[in-house]
Amino acid sequence: MATLEIGIRIDPVHGLAYFGVEEINRRVAAGARVLEIRPGGAVTTKLGDAEGDAVRLTLSGCQFQVLLEDA
Numbered sequence: 001m002a003t004l005e006i007g008i009r010i011d012p013v014h015g016l017a018y019f020g021v022e023e024i025n026r027r028v029a030a031g032a033r034v035l036e037i038r039p040g041g042a043v044t045t046k047l048g049d050a051e052g053d054a055v056r057l058t059l060s061g062c063q064f065q066v067l068l069e070d071a
Contacts, residue, residue: 001035002027002070007063009043024066031071038065 004027006020028034043061 002032002068004066004068005040005063006066007040007043007061009061011060020063020066024068027068027070032068033071034066035069036067038067040064 004020004023006024007018009017009019011017024034040063042059043063044057045060047056047058
């Protein structure tokens with residue numbers, strides 16, 4: 001079994017970028033089965049440091065975990 005991450009990144013300059021999709025599709029084409037799609041988390045981008053120890057982040061996408069059973 002394998003757990004892979006897929007998701008999307010949103011950049012105001014470069015637009016949308018997907019990650020992990022090609023690997024999942026390659027494994028499915030080779031006979032793997034998708035067993036489960038689990039929530040992942042937020043993808044964030046650091047905007048810079050605020051005063052003190054604070055860090056400024058912006059939401060820039062999301063990710064999911066895909067559990068595969070290889071053939």
